[in-house]
Amino acid sequence: MKNILTLLVLLSAPLVAFAATPELRFEPLADNVQLLHIGKTDVKRYETKACIVKFNDFLALIELPLSGLGSDMDTIPDHRSDGAWLRDSLRARFPRRKLRYVLSSHWHPHSVATFQPLLDDGVRFVTTRSSFEIQSGMLNNEERERYADQFIMVDSSGMTIADDANRIDVYRLARSQYKALPTEEFLFFHLPRQEVLYVACMFQRLQGRKIRGHEVVSPRTEDVGSFIRNVNIAPREILCLYPFWDGDRSAIAADTLKHLLNNCTLYSSLQNEVYDAVAHRAGAEIRKDADSLIAAWLTGEIPLSILNRSAYQLANEGQLPQALELARLQAMILPSDPNSWDTLAEMYFYNGQVGLAKYYNAQCHRVDSTFKGGSPEVWQGRIEEIRRDGDRSQN
Numbered sequence: 001m002k003n004i005l006t007l008l009v010l011l012s013a014p015l016v017a018f019a020a021t022p023e024l025r026f027e028p029l030a031d032n033v034q035l036l037h038i039g040k041t042d043v044k045r046y047e048t049k050a051c052i053v054k055f056n057d058f059l060a061l062i063e064l065p066l067s068g069l070g071s072d073m074d075t076i077p078d079h080r081s082d083g084a085w086l087r088d089s090l091r092a093r094f095p096r097r098k099l100r101y102v103l104s105s106h107w108h109p110h111s112v113a114t115f116q117p118l119l120d121d122g123v124r125f126v127t128t129r130s131s132f133e134i135q136s137g138m139l140n141n142e143e144r145e146r147y148a149d150q151f152i153m154v155d156s157s158g159m160t161i162a163d164d165a166n167r168i169d170v171y172r173l174a175r176s177q178y179k180a181l182p183t184e185e186f187l188f189f190h191l192p193r194q195e196v197l198y199v200a201c202m203f204q205r206l207q208g209r210k211i212r213g214h215e216v217v218s219p220r221t222e223d224v225g226s227f228i229r230n231v232n233i234a235p236r237e238i239l240c241l242y243p244f245w246d247g248d249r250s251a252i253a254a255d256t257l258k259h260l261l262n263n264c265t266l267y268s269s270l271q272n273e274v275y276d277a278v279a280h281r282a283g284a285e286i287r288k289d290a291d292s293l294i295a296a297w298l299t300g301e302i303p304l305s306i307l308n309r310s311a312y313q314l315a316n317e318g319q320l321p322q323a324l325e326l327a328r329l330q331a332m333i334l335p336s337d338p339n340s341w342d343t344l345a346e347m348y349f350y351n352g353q354v355g356l357a358k359y360y361n362a363q364c365h366r367v368d369s370t371f372k373g374g375s376p377e378v379w380q381g382r383i384e385e386i387r388r389d390g391d392r393s394q395n
Contacts (some may be wrong), residue, residue, distance in 0.1 A: 022038050022041045022044060022082075023038075023039030024036065024037070024038060024039070024086075024089055025039070026052075026093065029051075029237075029251065030191075030196060031193070032053065032054040032055075032165060033051065033166075033191060033196065034052040035051060035250055035251075036049065036050040036051065036052050036061070038065060038086075040068075044067055044068040046068045046242055048063075048068065048241055049063075049065070050062060050064065051189075051198050051239055053166055054094075055100075055161075055165050057097060058100035059094055059097045059098065059100065059101075060099075060101040060103060060161055060168060061102045062103045062105075062198050063105060063111055063112065063198075064083070064104070064111070064112040064113060064114065065110045065111060065112075065113065066082045066083065066086065066109075067113035068110055076109055076134065076137050078113070078114050078115075079109075079113040080114050080116055083114035083116070083117040083118060087099065087118055087121060099118065099121065100123060100124065101123065101124050101125075102118060102124075102125050102126070103168070103170065103187065103189055104135070105186055105187045105189075105199075105200035105201075106182065106183040106187070107131035107132075107133075107134040107135050108183070110242075112125070112135065115135070115139055115143075115147070116138070116143060119143075119147045119150055123150070124150045124151070124152055125151050125152065126159070126161075126187070127151065127154070127187070128154055128185040128186075129153045129185075130184045130185045132151060154172045154187060156172055157172075158171050158172055166191070168189055168191055169189070169190040169192060170188075170189055171188045171231060172185060172187055173186045173187070173223075178227065179223070180219035180220045180222065181202070181220075181223065188200075188202075188227060190233055192233070194236075194237075195237065196237050196238075196239060197235035197237070197239070198238075199238055199239070200240065201242065202220045202221070203220065203224055203240040203257075204218040204240075205218075205252075205260070206218055210265075211303070212265055214263070214265040215264045216264065216265050216270075217260045217261060217264045217266050217267060218267055221257070221261075222261065222266060222267065222268055224238065225258075228254075234254070237254060238251065238254060238257060267306070270303070270306050271313070273300070274302060274306055274307055274310040274326070275310045275314070277296070278310075278314070278325060278326050279314060279319060280319065281322060282321075283321045286322065286325040286329075287325065287328075290328075293329060294332065294333055297333075304333060304337070304340075307326060307329065307330040308330060308340075310326060311323045311326040311330065311347060312343075314326060315347065315386060316389070318387075318390045320350045323347050323350065324344075324348065324350070326347075327344040330343060330344070331343075331360075338365070338371035338373065339364075339373070341361070341363045341364035342360075345358070345363075346382075348360060349379045349380075349383070350382075357376065357379070361374070361375070361376075
């Protein structure tokens with residue numbers, strides 16, 4: 001039967017998505033822990049993995065990934081019918097244990113894609129305050145008030161759910177420390193009795209990509225390694241959200257992560273090469289060296305995405321002229337990429353050249369009319385944030 005996607009848009013109500021129910025597969029992982037594989041549908045292009053943790057008389061579910069969407073949406077769709085179906089499936093599978101907690105790593109729908117069907121069953125959701133500000137769009141005003149006490153906001157001190165059968169330690173990460181986080185705040189979930197760490201979409205193995213003869217380690221994966229060192233835990237296995245990031249394995253051995261960090265090409269080291277070549281230099285000096293810089297990056301197999309990331313790193317540090325020069329070089333290297341022109345437009349805006357910003361913003365859409373880039377309204381908010389951060393650092 002063909003899947004149906006119905007969108008209901010009501011005043012002060014969430015956007016509700018309906019789809020044919022995906023396939024569920026339960027896989028024992030360790031004592032009192034199972035992986036829940038949630039299959040594909042026509043509105044969810046990938047299998048996703050949640051984690052079921054058994055306690056004496058209740059269950060905790062790490063993630064509710066009924067959607068495959070990340071941050072690429074304007075409105076968060078609410079998969080209420082799928083949520084009710086999953087709730088009923090868990091009831092049937094575990095008749096002696098009621099679902100008590102759902103733990104959400106961040107606000108993207110591939111973490112949690114519905115609230116209401118489980119809230120009606122008394123389930124409590126563990127999230128962060130900044131994530132809930134966006135996730136709450138899946139509830140209408142009356143529902144937000146009615147269910148307010150069922151949301152637990154984790155702060156920097158974290159939290160623990162435990163009884164004599166099991167334990168989950170919840171850690172809150174902030175982008176100020178872990179730069180590759182996709183959201184301002186993010187939660188990791190450590191199961192110390194099973195020596196398992198659930199990191200959602202923060203483990204990304206780029207197995208098909210080699211630079212300088214070695215596999216490239218993504219910035220997110222580097223952050224996972226930094227977190228493990230910083231909090232001094234020793235997981236045996238790491239769980240992630242998508243099978244395509246871990247080679248369709250149920251879990252990633254911690255030794256695999258150690259190998260990647262110690263023997264492969266770190267994305268951050270490549271980014272440092274680009275950053276160090278332009279940081280704190282005069283614009284005229286960078287322009288004079290443009291050909292030699294471009295040649296070094298091309299022969300050094302520097303991915304062009306690193307130029308883009310480095311430009312934003314410079315901008316966020318207040319090095320706006322240097323960010324503009326790097327964006328110019330990126331556009332010279334890859335003029336066929338609309339993102340090159342979008343970044344260049346944004347950096348011109350940050351440097352006060354609004355006319356050129358608008359011109360290159362238009363150039364971005366001449367290259368690709370479907371590209372979703374920035375706008376002066378969005379850039380204005382970002383430059384104000386950059387200036388505030390600069391003022392704070394000087395005080």
